[in-house]
Amino acid sequence: MVHVVSISQKGSKSTVNEDACLALPAKGIFVVADGVGGGPAGDFASRTLVNEIEGRCASGENPEQDLLAAIQSANQKIFHAGQQPRLNGMATTVAALVLGAGSILVCHVGDSRVYRLAAGRLTALTRDHSKLLDRGGESKKSVVTNALGLRDTVKIELNRFDLEPEDRLYLMTDGISDVVEEQRMAELLGHQGSTSEGLMALVAESEALGGKDDKTILCVF
Numbered sequence: 001m002v003h004v005v006s007i008s009q010k011g012s013k014s015t016v017n018e019d020a021c022l023a024l025p026a027k028g029i030f031v032v033a034d035g036v037g038g039g040p041a042g043d044f045a046s047r048t049l050v051n052e053i054e055g056r057c058a059s060g061e062n063p064e065q066d067l068l069a070a071i072q073s074a075n076q077k078i079f080h081a082g083q084q085p086r087l088n089g090m091a092t093t094v095a096a097l098v099l100g101a102g103s104i105l106v107c108h109v110g111d112s113r114v115y116r117l118a119a120g121r122l123t124a125l126t127r128d129h130s131k132l133l134d135r136g137g138e139s140k141k142s143v144v145t146n147a148l149g150l151r152d153t154v155k156i157e158l159n160r161f162d163l164e165p166e167d168r169l170y171l172m173t174d175g176i177s178d179v180v181e182e183q184r185m186a187e188l189l190g191h192q193g194s195t196s197e198g199l200m201a202l203v204a205e206s207e208a209l210g211g212k213d214d215k216t217i218l219c220v221f
Helices: 039-057 063-081 182-189 195-208
Strands: 004-009 019-024 029-036 094-099 103-109 113-118 121-124 130-134 140-144 157-162 168-172 215-220
Touching (some): 004 019, 019 215, 029 039, 029 168, 029 215, 039 063, 063 094, 103 113, 113 182, 182 195, 195 215
Antiparallel strands (some): 004 215, 019 029, 029 094, 094 103, 103 157, 113 121, 113 168, 168 215
16 A cells, blocks of 8 residues: 655745645656746646646556656646746746556656655655856855746656665655755654654754745655
């Protein structure tokens, strides 16, 4: 049996929560998205994505193909809606996985991440589509280089990994991963309490370290 626990919390710099997440355990599909563009625009982008995935995948017969088709379709919808002045410049990241028999397909665009926790070790299964811009002095800003809605087509990075029954998978937005070091993540997620307590501790840690962005994390085990 597949178990899912998730938390999504608005950050202090946001007027609305621009993150979104989706779990379709019957299809083995799990998704987090981080909207870009501020307020209604970022919220529109991330929710357009998860709504498209749910609409296409919930009744589909091929989870992997259905997920990829839904991401491309959502990209088209976000890109075209973004031609409106109030939504101009919006986009969204996506980090998603499809559970198979002994393996997973990881799909991602942008800097939301997928991690695997196995034997106390946390390993990133994605690499950020972003770059650091030097703002002078010691100030640097991470800028996403690939996201849904920026162009009329989107390049999705795909990777397949083996999976053991005791492994835990975590999908999260950069409101957490930009703030909390991976070693500290492993400590908090690997503690002896419940899964939800571990997720809440991680969100609380990102808040304590000054993270102002929206925070979403989804655990699959």
